[in-house]
Amino acid sequence: MDKLAVFGGQPAVPRDQRSVTWPIITEEDRKAVLNVIDSGELVSNSDTPTAVDDLEARFAEKVGVARCVGLSNGTTALQIALAALGVGPGDEVIVPALSFIASGLAPLHQMAVPVFADIDPVTFTMDPEDVERKVTSRTAALLPVHLHGMPADMDALQQIANRHSLAIVEDAAQAHGASYQGRQVGSLGNAAAFSLQVTKNLPTCGEGGLLTTNDEALADKIRMTRQFGEIIEAGKPRDYISYHLGWNSKLNPIQAAFAASQLSRFDDYEQRRQANVSAFLDRLRPLAGLQVPAERPGSTHAWHILRFRFDPAAMGLDGVRPTALRGALRRVLRAEGVPLSQYQLMTLPQQQVFQERTGFGRGYPWAALEGGSAPDAGHPVAEAIIEDSLTLQKRHLNPDSGPLLQRYADAFEKVWGNLDLLAKLARAES
Numbered sequence: 001m002d003k004l005a006v007f008g009g010q011p012a013v014p015r016d017q018r019s020v021t022w023p024i025i026t027e028e029d030r031k032a033v034l035n036v037i038d039s040g041e042l043v044s045n046s047d048t049p050t051a052v053d054d055l056e057a058r059f060a061e062k063v064g065v066a067r068c069v070g071l072s073n074g075t076t077a078l079q080i081a082l083a084a085l086g087v088g089p090g091d092e093v094i095v096p097a098l099s100f101i102a103s104g105l106a107p108l109h110q111m112a113v114p115v116f117a118d119i120d121p122v123t124f125t126m127d128p129e130d131v132e133r134k135v136t137s138r139t140a141a142l143l144p145v146h147l148h149g150m151p152a153d154m155d156a157l158q159q160i161a162n163r164h165s166l167a168i169v170e171d172a173a174q175a176h177g178a179s180y181q182g183r184q185v186g187s188l189g190n191a192a193a194f195s196l197q198v199t200k201n202l203p204t205c206g207e208g209g210l211l212t213t214n215d216e217a218l219a220d221k222i223r224m225t226r227q228f229g230e231i232i233e234a235g236k237p238r239d240y241i242s243y244h245l246g247w248n249s250k251l252n253p254i255q256a257a258f259a260a261s262q263l264s265r266f267d268d269y270e271q272r273r274q275a276n277v278s279a280f281l282d283r284l285r286p287l288a289g290l291q292v293p294a295e296r297p298g299s300t301h302a303w304h305i306l307r308f309r310f311d312p313a314a315m316g317l318d319g320v321r322p323t324a325l326r327g328a329l330r331r332v333l334r335a336e337g338v339p340l341s342q343y344q345l346m347t348l349p350q351q352q353v354f355q356e357r358t359g360f361g362r363g364y365p366w367a368a369l370e371g372g373s374a375p376d377a378g379h380p381v382a383e384a385i386i387e388d389s390l391t392l393q394k395r396h397l398n399p400d401s402g403p404l405l406q407r408y409a410d411a412f413e414k415v416w417g418n419l420d421l422l423a424k425l426a427r428a429e430s
């Protein structure tokens with residue numbers, strides 16, 4: 001049996017084969033950016049069409065929705081969606097307990113209170129049963145996250161939303177191209193937010209966001225909200241009248257042109273990624289005690305992040321604590337050349353911002369809740385996942401990463417062939 005690299009053996013992933021880039025930046029991407037600079041159309045509140053209009057039209061078509069609005073980033077897209085739907089002080093928004101911090105901050109930015117629902121142990125998306133338990137007379141919206149690229153359980157959530165007259169804002173920041181029962185994510189709720197931040201499956205050269213919706217009136221309102229509440233119409237000079245509360249949250253045409261150029265290659269990359277990731281996961285699935293990312297029946301996963309859970313008992317390592325096993329696996333697999341990382345160190349509700357509730361000061365927005373907020377009983381599934389899982393990010397997004405992923409699979413198999421040594425390391429860690 002091969003000696004583990006952590007004990008001085010040859011790493012399963014040779015050092016000269018580890019380098020893989022994301023995003024891939026081509027000559028077309030560079031030209032697209034330069035064309036915008038040369039055009040002089042450098043802001044999206046122009047009265048003539050810009051690269052932002054072009055990206056909006058193309059992304060709306062890709063998602064299969066009536067409208068798309070370019071915004072400065074995904075967090076802003078979530079907040080402005082909530083704003084346009086009328087969510088504000090005194091309201092609660094139900095958010096999954098495991099996500100990137102922005103999913104929990106967006107309601108706060110609207111002076112609404114995020115209420116955290118636990119997640120499903122396999123899909124890592126919001127658990128509809130816990131959502132139902134968390135609905136109160138103050139709940140205004142659900143904010144399901146298609147976490148890591150896995151579509152949330154939208155049918156069950158839509159039924160809850162219908163029963164209680166709630167809006168749904170999809171957080172699709174990690175899920176470009178994922179589909180749910182034949183429909184693209186981003187077309188499943190009242191509105192959806194996508195991030196174009198440079199590490200995403202559809203990246204820009206920096207920061208950016210897109211909001212999608214089938215509601216024309218909502219899209220018009222959001223276009224105004226991103227531009228100080230003003231109406232900007234093609235062919236008409238700007239009149240500087242603010243009709244409602246707005247921000248300056250526009251997407252820059254340079255960022256839009258880069259993302260549109262990436263969008264031209266998106267489907268090709270996505271197809272190759274699907275093949276690479278599924279061949280990788282097929283090799284990991286037989287390993288005892290390793291929970292590989294699953295696909296929801298009838299859905300496609302965008303594989304933005306691959307999260308692996310480890311079960312000490314199923315690995316024959318009774319008595320080893322999950323955190324100790326996670327620490328040992330991280331060390332051993334990184335030594336083999338697999339760059340696993342923990343990503344979030346805690347659940348969303350455990351973050352200081354939600355624990356200390358300083359918010360806007362003087363207890364707001366929690367102080368605006370009539371009757372006070374309900375006590376939080378914890379989120380056992382999300383907490384367990386934080387303790388017993390590691391993630392793989394970015395490398396597998398490159399469509400040429402197939403051979404690298406096979407070397408990663410070699411590394412996992414090698415480590416699983418040395419579970420006795422892994423147990424020793426884990427016990428030493430505890």
Ligand SMILES: Cc1ncc(COP(=O)(O)O)c(C=O)c1O
Binds near residue numbers: 174
């Ligand atoms: C689930 C989720 N929601 C929202 C965001 C926020 O997007 P942005 O970074 O573009 O503001 C991110 C970004 O990583 C995310 O992963």
